[in-house]
Amino acid sequence: LNRRLAEFGTTIFAEMSALAVRTGSLNLGQGFPDADGPEEVREAAVRALRDGRGNQYPPGPGIPELRAAVAAHQERFYGHLGLSYDPETEVLVTAGATEAIAASLLALLEPGDEVIALEPYYDSYAACIAMAGGRRVPVTLRPHAESGSYRLDLDELRDAITENTRLILLNTPHNPTGTVLTHEELSAIARLAVERDLLVVTDEVYEHLVFEGGHLPLASFPGMRERTVTISSAGKTFSFTGWKVGWITAPAELVAAVRSAKQFLTYVSAGPFQYAVAEALALPDSYFTGLRDDLRTKRDVLAAGLADAGFQVFRPTGTYFITTDIRPLGETDGFAFCRALPERAGVVAIPNAVFYDHKDEGAPFVRFAFCKSIEVLQEAAGRLKALA
Numbered sequence: 001l002n003r004r005l006a007e008f009g010t011t012i013f014a015e016m017s018a019l020a021v022r023t024g025s026l027n028l029g030q031g032f033p034d035a036d037g038p039e040e041v042r043e044a045a046v047r048a049l050r051d052g053r054g055n056q057y058p059p060g061p062g063i064p065e066l067r068a069a070v071a072a073h074q075e076r077f078y079g080h081l082g083l084s085y086d087p088e089t090e091v092l093v094t095a096g097a098t099e100a101i102a103a104s105l106l107a108l109l110e111p112g113d114e115v116i117a118l119e120p121y122y123d124s125y126a127a128c129i130a131m132a133g134g135r136r137v138p139v140t141l142r143p144h145a146e147s148g149s150y151r152l153d154l155d156e157l158r159d160a161i162t163e164n165t166r167l168i169l170l171n172t173p174h175n176p177t178g179t180v181l182t183h184e185e186l187s188a189i190a191r192l193a194v195e196r197d198l199l200v201v202t203d204e205v206y207e208h209l210v211f212e213g214g215h216l217p218l219a220s221f222p223g224m225r226e227r228t229v230t231i232s233s234a235g236k237t238f239s240f241t242g243w244k245v246g247w248i249t250a251p252a253e254l255v256a257a258v259r260s261a262k263q264f265l266t267y268v269s270a271g272p273f274q275y276a277v278a279e280a281l282a283l284p285d286s287y288f289t290g291l292r293d294d295l296r297t298k299r300d301v302l303a304a305g306l307a308d309a310g311f312q313v314f315r316p317t318g319t320y321f322i323t324t325d326i327r328p329l330g331e332t333d334g335f336a337f338c339r340a341l342p343e344r345a346g347v348v349a350i351p352n353a354v355f356y357d358h359k360d361e362g363a364p365f366v367r368f369a370f371c372k373s374i375e376v377l378q379e380a381a382g383r384l385k386a387l388a
């Protein structure tokens with residue numbers, strides 16, 4: 001393994017899911033729903049397979065039906081914010097958000113370019129920045145005990161920008177903290193990006209999982225559309241994480257750049273699933289609000305259970321993750337805690353320290369996923385309470 005990748009080892013999600021299987025534990029670690037997405041969308045995939053649509057290489061940018069559906073989705077949900085995209089030139093289908101992140105960074109970075117990423121960051125960001133020869137510059141989101149949430153220090157962000165900064169890699173709603181950046185925070189980021197002429201790659205895969213207020217795409221802020229690559233994924237919005245269908249929306253020039261990288265990574269993404277996701281994106285508004293309402297209820301169940309079990313809970317306003325502080329339980333090392341948890345309680349969780357460069361900042365924090373049935377969440381909470 002080369003030096004660029006050696007530091008990354010095995011992704012924590014694979015390690016922790018394997019631990020869950022080996023110990024028969026409830027898996028609140030890796031974020032995947034325990035119920036599949038809509039029946040009619042599965043049927044659409046079966047129909048596409050059976051009718052021979054997409055069984056041979058689909059077009060590189062994605063099938064026209066899916067690109068049109070992505071553009072229509074952007075218009076439906078964000079058109080009132082002035083955001084719309086041309087399905088011919090401004091949409092690219094990718095193999096999940098993961099490939100969108102990789103292809104964007106490989107296409108847009110020169111070796112040595114600095115990339116600002118909010119810490120804790122999703123684990124593939126660091127690896128992809130490294131593969132692209134970039135340098136990551138983390139800006140730490142810090143928990144505020146009073147508000148019970150994580151916030152971005154805008155001065156720190158400003159200070160992190162140098163003349164070598166090429167892009168900001170943003171994520172809102174934010175995994176693992178469940179933070180949704182506010183209008184003020186996003187405005188400030190946008191102003192900085194414009195002032196310093198930076199590109200922004202914004203990972204908005206949890207766009208439909210915002211529990212209070214609505215999602216604000218960074219691309220809708222003044223001066224941002226022309227410099228922003230926005231990423232989303234059917235894995236999160238339709239609960240098909242195994243299908244690996246994602247997409248970007250961006251101005252034509254940036255889409256063309258990302259496509260140049262994508263064509264040599266996967267060339268294309270799985271055909272029949274693209275037809276099904278095109279139908280999914282056209283589901284009525286009630287599907288999207290139903291998903292959000294269901295997960296809001298689940299958040300409330302798990303947040304109450306974790307608080308009852310003695311964790312300090314940072315109540316998420318988005319995503320399907322809850323970050324907790326384990327210090328009230330007399331614990332300080334999230335890694336050790338998560339490695340022992342299957343044995344002690346039959347539950348698997350993720351140590352947030354893996355998402356930090358400043359490991360000590362992340363040490364006492366542990367993430368639990370709540371995209372599981374209410375029964376599983378209640379059972380997990382009960383087991384964790386018995387820890388005390």
Ligand code: PMP
Nearest residue numbers: 096097098122175203233235246
């Ligand atoms: N970005 C974030 C913030 C995520 O949480 C995830 C996955 N859970 C991804 C990207 C990857 O998405 P996909 O499964 O579509 O590749």
Ligand code: GLN
Nearest residue numbers: 013014029030031032175
């Ligand atoms: N995004 C999911 C999470 O944060 C996991 C995705 C993966 O396993 N790569 O849990």
